[in-house]
Amino acid sequence: MASAPSHTHHEHSGEDLVAAARAALTASGEQWTSMREAVFTELARHERPASAYDIADNLSRERGKRVAPNSIYRILDLFVSNNLALRVESANAFLANTHPGCQHDCIFLVCDECGEASHVDDEEVSRSVRALAKRRDFKAERPVLEIRGLCSACV
Structure with missing residues (x-):
């Protein structure tokens, strides 16, 4: 892909x-x-x-x-x-996965305080990550990005 x-x-x-x-x-x-x-x-x-x-x-x-x-x-x-x-x-x-069977990259916003993990679909970020891998002659099979921090309820 x-x-x-x-x-x-x-x-x-x-x-x-x-x-x-x-x-x-x-x-x-x-x-x-x-x-x-x-x-x-x-x-x-x-x-x-x-x-x-x-x-x-x-x-x-x-x-x-x-x-x-x-x-x-x-x-x-x-x-x-x-x-x-x-x-x-x-x-x-x-x-x-609330849309089973759909293939897409995993981008998560993970709260270090409460453990909430929000899944985000962002085609622009996915394309950028895959392009970065390709420039390094690396075939990205299943990109997973996790952004750790605090959710709005825990800020």
């Missing part, structure tokens, strides 16, 4: 978000299992980035039996590779 595509996104929420994620994953040739649905539903419930341990703990309580974080990590990695989830690298945490 030479540059970030220019397009608009339909933001999904609730059951519509789960349905969009299911459709995107099955369209990519993957199966939508009950465990994958449970993990995605739990991830989508979080407004702030959630770790695999957060998700495993919540699902363990809900199901009444232990769910291993390693299983959750594998599912989250599948979700990231299929654009159903976004990974906040510095926090090793994840957010549900």
